[in-house]
Amino acid sequence: MLIRKLFKFENAHIVRNCSSERCRTSIHGHSYKVEVLLEAHALDHGQMVYDFGLMKGTIRDVIDAFDHAVCFWDKDDAEYIRLCQQFSARWISMPVSPSAEQFARLFFVIIDRILAQTIMSNGEADVRLHSIIAHETDTGYAQAFREDAYNPRMGDIKLEDIVFSAQCQQEWHDPEMYTKLLQQTPFNNPAVPLQVKA
Numbered sequence: 001m002l003i004r005k006l007f008k009f010e011n012a013h014i015v016r017n018c019s020s021e022r023c024r025t026s027i028h029g030h031s032y033k034v035e036v037l038l039e040a041h042a043l044d045h046g047q048m049v050y051d052f053g054l055m056k057g058t059i060r061d062v063i064d065a066f067d068h069a070v071c072f073w074d075k076d077d078a079e080y081i082r083l084c085q086q087f088s089a090r091w092i093s094m095p096v097s098p099s100a101e102q103f104a105r106l107f108f109v110i111i112d113r114i115l116a117q118t119i120m121s122n123g124e125a126d127v128r129l130h131s132i133i134a135h136e137t138d139t140g141y142a143q144a145f146r147e148d149a150y151n152p153r154m155g156d157i158k159l160e161d162i163v164f165s166a167q168c169q170q171e172w173h174d175p176e177m178y179t180k181l182l183q184q185t186p187f188n189n190p191a192v193p194l195q196v197k198a
């Protein structure tokens with residue numbers, strides 16, 4: 001079974017080398033919608049694949065870091081990168097270009113690691129990330145599956161190569177969250193008192 005949770009953020013970018021001239025030559029923004037799809041073949045004690053509320057912790061925080069931020073490819077022109085960092089408090093440096101395709105892959109890699117480090121506490125048996133859909137506009141989206149996220153032919157995405165500006169990190173509920181992710185520190189879901197026996 002699949003469940004889906006939708007997140008939204010506003011973000012600015014340039015996508016170098018693409019065919020659309022406006023897109024590759026001018027900073028422009030999008031109202032992104034990101035769908036996180038989880039799959040499981042058993043249900044938890046609440047008879048859910050994964051409580052939607054649990055996705056409003058670390059997963060929501062990391063996606064919200066992209067809100068009102070500028071994203072740039074770390075291989076972009078050094079002066080462009082310097083100016084983004086100088087004039088925007090919120091920026092994210094990415095090891096791949098910020099196309100819809102790469103946003104979908106990048107969120108897959110981050111959220112896959114968050115789930116892997118999460119200590120489940122309500123009987124979630126085998127919940128795993130199915131795919132990420134990144135809507136760039138009302139009419140265009142990219143969907144990344146596991147084989148896309150870790151496909152070296154699409155570019156390597158290593159967590160340590162994604163850099164969030166200080167302001168992006170400060171607004172997280174736990175400003176150390178990304179450091180903990182890199183250090184593979186476990187994230188604990190809240191314990192749930194069982195009221196009715198299954």
Ligand SMILES: Nc1nc2c(c(=O)[nH]1)N=C([C@H](O)[C@H](O)COP(=O)(O)OP(=O)(O)OP(=O)(O)O)CN2
Nearest residue numbers: 015018020023028098099100101136137138139140
């Ligand atoms: N496969 C992709 N194609 C394009 C991407 C992308 O990330 N992946 N990105 C862009 C630009 O960012 C562009 O702003 C969005 O393109 P487009 O859909 O053409 O935008 P419109 O606002 O013109 O959309 P309409 O709904 O068709 O008016 C380009 N391509």
